Amino acid sequence: EIVLTQSPATLSLSPGERATLSCRASQSVGTYLAWYQQKPGQAPRLLIYDTSIRATGIPARFSGSGSGTDFTLTISSLESEDFGIYYCQQRNTWLVTFGGGTKVEIK
Amino acid sequence: QVQLQESGPGLVKPSETLSLICSVSGGSLSSSHWAWIRQPPGRGLEWIGYTDGSGNTKYSPPLESRVTISIDTTKRQFSLKLTSLTAADTAVYYCARDEALGAFELWGQGARVTVSS
Numbered sequence: 001e002i003v004l005t006q007s008p009a010t011l012s013l014s015p016g017e018r019a020t021l022s023c024r025a026s027q028s029v030g031t032y033l034a035w036y037q038q039k040p041g042q043a044p045r046l047l048i049y050d051t052s053i054r055a056t057g058i059p060a061r062f063s064g065s066g067s068g069t070d071f072t073l074t075i076s077s078l079e080s081e082d083f084g085i086y087y088c089q090q091r092n093t094w095l096v097t098f099g100g101g102t103k104v105e106i107k
Numbered sequence: 108q109v110q111l112q113e114s115g116p117g118l119v120k121p122s123e124t125l126s127l128i129c130s131v132s133g134g135s136l137s138s139s140h141w142a143w144i145r146q147p148p149g150r151g152l153e154w155i156g157y158t159d160g161s162g163n164t165k166y167s168p169p170l171e172s173r174v175t176i177s178i179d180t181t182k183r184q185f186s187l188k189l190t191s192l193t194a195a196d197t198a199v200y201y202c203a204r205d206e207a208l209g210a211f212e213l214w215g216q217g218a219r220v221t222v223s224s
Binding site for chain 2: 001046049055094095096097098099100
């Protein structure tokens, strides 16, 4: 099973600041890496798939990068609505795992 | 617009079997993968498994011995059965769709399931 480790556990930033979230895989996942945002009481929302492709309706301030085992989600300029927990997810050889999440708090 | 809706019991006894259904409105069931994902209270997401439109399945290895996912395209639904329940199976259970992206772009609202006597 591929393990995804997300860091940091919590990120506390002010609106307008840049957020950088990391996801590291225990072995290569190619480019099958996705990112989700989840707010309390809601289902997760897909932000990025295939490492860097924004899902439908996702603002351009969200971007993804990386390859192999190291991936990054960047929010270029935080808005107050961006608080929540962010999860990475991989699908390699048709088995899926999620990272433990990074909580983004808005100062 | 495609929508997913989970249904099933909110409370199940230990050692019993959980049965959940995900109803799919709109779209085609044949061309996507349909998944079950759960989230224990206060914790992260755990993939349970999925089926494609033909009934081919993949399961999470830790759960494989207890899980069955099936699809009924005529009823426009797919289902989850999880046997030998314990308190550790208490979670919100989501159904979701992967339309060949390797990611889940459509989710149901979630069904809260508590395992307790």
